[in-house]
Amino acid sequence: MTEFVMSEGLAESADLRPAVSGERRRPVWVVPDEVPAIVPRSARYTEARWVARYRWAALAGDLAAAFIGVSVALVGRFGAQINLGYILLGAALPIAWLVCVALERGYETRYFGTGPEEFRSIIRAAVALTAVVAITSYATKSQVARGFVVLAVPMTCAAAMFARWVLHRQISKRRFAGRCMRRVLVVGRNDQVTTLRRHLEERPADGYVVVANCLPRGDALEESVAEHLPDRLGRTEMDILAGVDQYDVDVVAVATDPELAGHSLRKLSWALEQRGVDLIVSPGIVEVAGPRISIRPVAGLSLLHLERPSVSGGPHLMKNIFDRVVGCLMLLGIAPLLLVTAALVKLTSKGPVLFKQTRVGRGGVPFKMLKFRTMVVDAEERKAELHALNEGNGILFKMRDDPRITKVGKYLRRFSIDELPQLVNVLRGDMSLVGPRPPLPAEVAQYAIDDARRMLVKPGLTGLWQVSGRSDLTWEESMRLDLRYADNWSIALDLLILWKTARAVLGSDGAY
Template sequence: MLEERDGSVRHAAQRQAFSARFPASRLRGEGTVARRAWRREYVRRIVGVDALCALVAGAVGYVVRFGPPGVATEDVSLAVALALPVIWVAAMLVARTYEERYLWVGPEEFRRVLSAAALLLATVGTVSWAFKLEVARGFVVLALPMAAMLTLLQRFTQRRWLHRQHRHGRFQQTTLLVGHRAGVEALHAQIDRDAHHGYRVIGCALPRADGADAEVFDGLPVLGGFDELVDLVHRYEVDTVAVLPSPELDGPALRRLGWGLEDTRAELLLAPAVTEVVGPRVSIRPVAGLPLLHVERPELTGVRRLTKEAFDAGSAAIGILFLAPVLVTIASIIKLTSRGPVFFKQERVGRDGRTFSMLKFRSMVVGADRMVEDLADRSDGNGVLFKKKDDPRVTAIGRILRRYSLDELPQLINVVRGEMSLVGPRPPLQTEVDQYGFDMHRRFLVKPGLTGLWQVSGRSDLSWDDSVRIDVRYVENWSLTFDFMILWKTAGAVLRGAGAY
C-alpha cells in the first residue's frame, strides 16, 4: 500500500514537471501521426520539383543541341526529352532517394542522387547502343548532368528551409532520452546545439540507481525509470526514444524494448559506444552467427593521404595566384594604418607534434602575445584557449580581418610548404598542447588545417569538450568528401562570422 502511494506521488510529480515544460494545450491533438504529417508533403514536393528539374534540363539540352522544335526536329531525342521527367523520377525512386531515413540530414541523400544520375547516364548510353537508337550524345551529356545539378540544388534548398523551420520550433518530433546522467546531459546539450535536426526533448528516463525518482535533471523532467519506457511512450505519445549505452540495457533488454515499441509509432535510436566513428568506417557484419559492429581503421596513410596533400598544395598555389591582388591590398592597408610588420609569425604544433612557423596578417598591436597574462583573468575562451570578444589589442583594420577570417589567408603559404592542410584541426600553441589529455593528442595524426570542423561549428564559442570532440571526429572520419563538405560550409561560416573574435 505504501509503495503504491509513493508511486502515485512520484507520477504526480513527474506529470507536474512535464506540464510545466510542455503545457497540455501544446500537446493536445498533436499525436505522432499529426506531427509527422509534414513528411509526406515534403516528399511529394521533392518528387514534383525533381520532375520539374528534369523537364527543364531536357528542354534546355534539346534546344541547345537542336534548336526549338520544328526547326531541326530530332524525333528520338525529343521523345527522350519529353519522357525525361518520368525516367528521372523513376531513377530517383530506384536509388531510394525518397526514403525518409535518407532525407533532411546527412550526405547520403545527395550521394544517392549522384549515383542515380551516373547509373542513368550509363543506362541511356547502353540502351541506345544496344537498340541502335539515334539519341544525340550532346543532348544526353548536357541534359542529365544539368538534371542532377538542379535536383541537388533544389533538395539542398528545401533542406535548408526545413532546418530553419526546425530552429523556429516547427515540424519537430518529441524525444525521450534514456541513459545515465552523464550521457543524458551530453546528448541533451548536443541536441540543443543542433536544433535544426528537429528533435524536441520532452524528458528523460534514468536507471533507479541514478535518480529515476527525481523530478528534474538537467532542466528536463525525469519521467520514469528504464522499466517504464514502453508505458512512457504511450503516456506521452513519444515520437523518438534515444537510448544511450547503459549496462542495464543490454542485448536482451533492448530486444524486449524494441518488441514493446512495435505497437507504437515511436522510432528507436541507439547511440553506439564509439559515437565519434561514423560513415563508411562502420558496418554490421555477421561474425559467428551474430551481427556485430565492425569498425575499420582510419585511413591516414597511403594513396589517399598523398592525394590529399597533392590537392592541398595545388589548390593553395592556385589560391595564392588568384588572390594575389587581395593579399597585396590587405598588406598595404596594414602597413599604412599601424606600425609594425605586415605578417605575424607564431610557433604552432603540427603533425606528429612537430612545430612550424604559422603565418597570419597582423591584426593586433605589436607585442600583443606578451600581453596575454595581463588579460588572462578576463578571457572569454573555454579555459584552455585564450579568447576575448572585445580584445583591446586588436587594431581597427584587424577587427575587419578577423571578422571575415581574412587574417588567415597567408596560411596558404604554410599549405604550399606542406606544414598545413586546407582542412584539418586548428593549429594549437605549445601552451595549449601542454594541457591536452590523451584523446586530444589524436589530432597530431593529421596536419592542422586552414579551416576545419572547429571553424564551421562555432569556433571560439565552443566549449573545450566540444573542441576536443570535433577534432577527434575529424581525424577518425577523414575523407576527401568530408574535406569538400567542410570547405563548402566554410564560406557560410566566414560570412556569418559566428565565433570569430
C-alpha cells in the same frame, strides 16, 4: 518495472533517489510477451502531415530539376534542331530520374531533413541514371549524343541538390522553432541516457525532441540534466510500450545497455513496429561518423564493425593533391586582394606585413604559420597587462575589444582576411585547407594522451572549429571538434566544411 521521467517538468533530486544500498532492484526492463492494444496517438497524424508535405515537395523539386536538366541539354546540344527521338528521351528521363532517386532511398522518411544522406542519395541517383542511359543505349544500339547526357545528368543533379538544400533550410528553421519534430523516448541507464539525450538535443535541426526518459527503478537523472527540465515532472511506473502510448512517442532511442538486448530488444522492435514507432539503438561509440560504422553478418549474428580512421595511404595522397591544386588556384585568384591588404597593413602601422608564429603540425613537427599582422608590434609585451581581461577559452588569449589590434586589423579579422597567407603554408605542405586548428607549442604541452590524436592529420586553414563557433568555443569543445575531425575526415567532409566556412566568414560569427 521502469520509471518514466517526462521532460515537461522539473524534478527535485529527492523525488528520484537511487536504490538503498543492499536493496534488490526490480526487473530492469519490462517487455510484455503479448503486445497490448494500440492506443491512437495524435502525434502520429502531426508527423504524417509534415512528412507528406516534405515528400511531395521533394518529388516536385526532383521533377522540376529533371525538366531543367533536360531542357538545358536539349537547347545546349541541339539548339532549334531537336528531333522527335530526343524529345521522347527528354520526356522519359524525368520519370527515370524519380525512379533512380527512389531506389537510392531519396524519399525514405528517416532521411528527411538530414542533409548529407539526402545529398548522397541524389549523387548516387545521378550515377545510376548515367549507367541506365549508357546500358540502354548499348542494348538498343541507339546512338545517344554524349553531349546531351553530359549536360542533362549533371544539371539535373545540381538542380535537385539545390532544391533539397532549400527544403533542408526550410525544415531546419521550423525545427529550431520546435516544429516538425519527432518525439523521442530515451531508454537506458542514467549515464547512457544523459549522453544520448545531450547529443540529440545539441542538434535540433535533426528533428528529435526528447519528451521522456525511461530509467530502471532506482536510477536517477543527473542533477545537470534535471536542472534543464521545465516546470513539471511526470513520474509513472509502467513498461516501455505503455510509455510510448502515454507520451505520444514517435521514436524510441535505446542507449547502450547489456540488460536490454537480444530477445528483449527484438520483442520490443516487433511491438513498436505494430505501433508505427521507429526504434533507434545507440552503439555507445560517440564522435564516430556513420561511414566508419557498418553492420556485418558473422556466424548468423549482426555485428557492428568499426573501420580504422584514414591516417595514411591513398586517401591522404588525394587530400594532399586536392590541397595543393585548390590552394594554388585560390592563391592566384586572390592575389590582387593580398597585394592591397599588404599595402594597407604597411601604410597604416609600423612593423612587418606578415606575422610569423610557431605552430605544431602533423606528427608534432613545428612550422612557421603566416598571417597578416593585425596587431601593434609590441603586442606580446602588452599581453601580460591584459591577461585579467581574457575572454578566450581558458588557454588561448582572446578579447573582443583588444586594444592591441590596429584599425585595419579589426576588419581583417572580422572577415578572416588575415588568415589568407596560410595558403602559402598549404602549398608548402605544412597545413591543409581543412583540418584541426593549428596549436601553439604551449597548448601541445598541456595535451592529455588522447588529445594528441588531433595531430594525426595536418592542421587546417579552416575546420570544424571554424564553422562551429570559432572564438566562442570552450577549450573542451574545440578539442572535441578537432578529435572528431581527425577520426572521421573525408574529402566529402572537407568540401562541406569549406562551403560552411564561406557562410561563417561572411556572417563573421565568433571572429574577434
